[in-house]
Amino acid sequence: MKNTHSPLLRSYHSWIANESLEDYSLRYAARSFRKWSPFIIANTALGGISFLALEAIGAAITLSHGFANAFPAILVAIVFIFIASFPIAYYSSRYNIDMDLLTRGAGFGYIGSTITSLVYATFTFIFFALEGAIMAQALLLLAGIPLVVGYLISSIVIIPITFMGVTMINRVQLVSQPVWVAMQLLPFAYILYEDPETIRRWTGFIGTQEGGSAFNILSFGSALGILFALSIQIGEQVDYLRFLPEENRKNRSAWWAAVILAGPGWILVGGLKILFGSFLAVLVISAGQPKQTALEPVHMYIQAYEYVFADPGLVLAAATIFVIISQVKINITNAYAGSLAWSNFFSRVTLYHPGRVVWLLFNIMISLLLMMLGVFDTLEVVLAIYSVIAAAWVGAIFADLAILKPLGISPSFTEFKRAYLPDFNPVGCGAMALASLAAFFVFAGFFGELAQAYAAPMAFFIALLTAVLIGVLTGGRYYIARPSVALAGPGDANVRCELCGFEYERPDMAHCTFYQRPVCSLCCSLEAHCHDMCKSPQVAVGTDFGTSTGGLRAKIAPNTFKRLVKAGGIFLALSVVVAAAILITYRLIEPDPASTHLDSSLILFGVFLALLPLLAVGTWWIVLSHESRELAERDLLISLEELEKAQNDLAANERLAAIGEVTATVSHELRNPLGTLVNSADLLRRSVTGTQAETLGELDRLQRNAWRCVKIIDDLLDFSRNYSFYAIEIELDGWVTRALADIDPALRARIVVELGSESAVLADSERLRQAFVNILNNAAQACDLATSDAPIRVATFSEGDEVVLDVTDRGIGMTDDVRRRIFEPLFSTNAFGVGLGMPLVRRIIEHMGGTVRVTSESGTGTTVQFRLPRAGAPEP
Incomplete structure (x- = not known):
């Protein structure tokens, strides 16, 4: 029998249960939540394209490399990013999952995709910092x-909007989009009308x-390498596209659009905005401004709006309003995407999910720290380094979605649930x-300056070719850890998660083999007790992997690596918060960047260093407190399991007591009348002559039924009685031969024997015989009902530390519902049965330390196995 465990109901913070705030982070986006039209979702997704870092990038590569190199690089980047992003957008929209969940099933595995979550989170806070710095310049x-x-x-203005999730973001983008489009295009129309000569200066x-x-x-190549960093922007697009409604005949055109x-x-x-930035940067340079000023989008649009308004106040106000609108539109997307990415990362590292809202604040805090450090001043270097990792990631995903899936090497669907994914997939x-x-070796200049310029495109194509090669060589066997299990109930009905108590749609649910219950994907992600036994069924629950593998690892405390990773993450978070607070303090007391006061900076830096040991102590306190809570939960889980077992035993004993009490009464009241009935029937038979055949037949039937009543009373007494078991060492093969010699010859003639255990067991010979004969009689009845003359097979064999006695028939078999209930007392499909045979069989075998396994298929037959511990084998 399978080992099952009683689940502890998981309690989440109220905002996690409120999906209007949580937005199904870490989950499949449910159909019931996807209530917006394709137009609304597309408008929201495109609202994030307002980010002025695009203009800054266009300006940077044009001012450095000239129009002759920047323009073709922009065109190539547009084509590349469009092609590389298409399969990502399609699969995310088709399966309603965000970038991280898509990556899990697209070649990286459940744990392997944590690094990509970190890469993606880095993208969101870098661009949040860039956009925030631009907005601060405007203010x-x-x-x-x-x-x-x-x-x-x-930073702060973004929090309330993003806190409310995609519902509020939809409204903000819908209202601001027309204003933004008009203010984006208006100055360019004036420039081209009033001064078309600017096009020549630009080119x-x-x-x-x-x-x-x-x-x-x-x-x-240098310009192209910077632009490749933008390939990750598709992640922010699919964070909204996952809320698209299901495609159907009515909305097909709108859905695809x-x-x-x-x-x-x-x-x-x-790409058009990058070209705008390239154009405006040249415009600012032509007006006599320095390069650093020309790189700032605020000054770009001040120069542009001078063609629209003559009043300098109106020019400054229009440019600033446009910048603020653009920055709010993009940074709610950056913050939202960052909250999802950090949630995905930390939920797998720490097995803890405080909610998307917590990671929203964490992401904004890191972005604020980068603003203080002057990330905008190092724009080209930051993006050039980041583009290498981004290109490698996109290349691996593109290989899976666009090549390995059509070839049938990768599964046609994208699995994202922990229960069915391997931890690591070598493909991605x-x-x-x-x-x-x-x-990175290329980027460091080891292979020359020319190769260095093309490090990002090389990363993409190396990842693409390597992923395809590994996928072909491995045959795609590392994509799925185990087949998914169909959950009971109608296909369109929600399923209740047995850990958190909420109901979710079927694509978000998995069958947990540890609890033998359906659980939602989030509870599955956060489960700490199962140790992924569903993917390694041969490993016992609670196995200490550190001690079971021996060697150096056996000398390391259990869960050391997990504990260090968790501590490192918490220490990083605390350090970021403290560093940001100290940096803000420093910048507030040093408002003039031209003058620095060494004493202040050294004092604050010393304070930060002094706080680090306290942060380290606080980190371990948090980790150990969390582990203490987990230990308490584990102890409670064990206590609940023991309580459930005690309750089941008590219920079983109460049933036995009730059966025994009823049986004693029935036996006392009915045995004498039944005995009289049998004797009277026998006496009448003797007095009836041979010519009265019909009367003899009725008397025989009367006597048989009276004896059947006596047999039922005996069975009830037998089942309700507490036996003493006298276990001795029995050589099983010889015991089976002797037991078969004592049964009815007609039944013995139908049996085929295959004895091969060559082992001994500790068992009560008489009780084992009782169980064995019961199973043989059941097999014979099943064959008779099926009118089958197929033999009944009796076999013995050894399997590990167990010895198996196997009885197989080719009778009528059982349905799944009957098979699940055969061990219930008083349940029987036989019109004349009491339903105590199989419960008694299991009682006998379990008293001897064994188990009973039954496999059956209706119309095919049944196999019953007694699995007994081998004599001398160590106890489990």
Whole structure:
């Protein structure tokens, strides 16, 4: 019998249970939540393309490498990102999962995709910091607000909108989109109308680096490498596309339009904005402004709006309002996507999920820290390094979705639930690791300056080819850890998670072999007690892997690696928060960046260093407190299991007591009348002559039924009696031969014997015989009902530390419902049966330390196995 465990009901914070705030983070987006039209979702997804970092990137590569290299690089990047993003957008929309859940099933595995969650989270807070810095610059110019205060304002204003999730974000994007589009295009219309000569100045701009006057393969590669970092933007698009309604005949055109335009199509709008930034940067340079000013989108649009308004106040106000609207629109997307990415990362690292809202604040805090460190001033370097990792990730995913799935090597669907995924898949993990490592060596300049410029494209293609190669060589066997299990009930009905108590749609549910119950994907992700036994059934629950493997690992405390990773994550989070607070303090007391006071910085740095040991102690306190809570839960789980077992034993004993009490009464009241009835029938038979055949037949039938009543009373007494078991060592093969010699010859003639255990067991010979004969009689009855003359097979064999006695018939078999109930007392499918035979059989075998296994199929036959411990084998 399978080992089952009683679940502890998991209690989440109220905002986690409120899906209007949580937005099904870490989950499949349920149909009931996907209530918006394709237009609304596409509009929300495209609302995030307002980010002015695109203009800054276009300006940076144009001012450095000239138009002759920046323009073709932008065109190539548009084509590349569109093609690479399309399968990601399609599969996410088709299966309603976010970027991380998609990555799990697209070649990385459940744990392997944690690194990609970290990469994606990095993208969100880098771009949040860039956009926040741009917004702070606008506030400084418009209202004289210091940059530090502007950083705080640009961060805090995002929190209430993103806190409310996609419901509020939809409304904000819907209202702001027309205003943003109009303010984006208006100045360019004026510029082209009033001064078309600016196009010539733009196309003739040669840049500051050597080789910008004409197309240069080195400059082109450097510009392209920076643009490759934008390939991860598709992750933010699919964080919204997962809420698309299901495709049907009625909405097919709108659905596909949303997938294409709001998915890979983002780069069409984004590419145009990159070109806008390239154009405006040249415009600012032509006006006599320095390069650093030309890189700032605020100054770009101030220069642009000078063509629209003559009043400098209106120019500054219009440019600032446009920048603020753009930054709010994009940073609610950056913050939202970051909260999902951090949730996915920490839920697997710590097996704890405090809610998306907590990680929203954490993501904004890191972004604020980057603003304070001046991330905008190192834009080109940051994006050039990041693009290598981003390209490797996208290359591995693209290989799976666009090549391995059509070839049938990867499953046609995308599995995201922990219960069915391996921890690591070498296809994605191996490809990304190899491509990133190789590309970083190239980027470091080990293979020359030309190769260095093309490190990001090389990372993409190395990951693509490596993923395909590994997928073909492994045959795709590392995608699924075990087949999914169909859950009971109607296909369109929600299923209750037995851990948290909430109901979810079937795609979000999995069958847990540890609890033998359906659980939701989030509870499955956070389960700490099962040790993934569903994917390693041969490993006993609670096995200490550190001690079972021996060697050095046996000397390490259990769960050391997990504990260190958890502590490292918490220490990083605390350090970020403290560093941000100290940096804000420093910037507030040092408002003028031109003048620095060494004493202040050294004092605050010393404070930070002094706090680090306290943070380390606090980290371990948090980790140990969490482990103490887990230990208490585990103890409670064991106590509940013991309580459930005691309750079941008590209920069984109460049933036995009730049966015994009833049986004693029935036996006392009916045995004498039945005995009289049998004797009277026998006396009448003797007095009837041979010519009265009909009377003789009725008297025989009367006598048989009287004896059947006596047999029922005996069975009831037998079942309710507490036996003493006298276990001795029995050589099983010889015992079976002797037992078969004593049974009815007609039944013995139907039996085929295959004895091969050659082992002894500790058993009560008489009780074992009682159980064995009961099973043989059941097999004979099943064959008679099936009118089958097929033999009954009796076999013995050894399996590990168990000795098996196997009885197989080719009778009528059992349905699944009957098979599940055969051990219930008083349940019987036989019109004349009492339903005590199989419960008595199990009682006898379990008293001897064994188990009874029954496999049956209706119309095919039944196999019953007695599995007894081998004599001398160690106790489990």
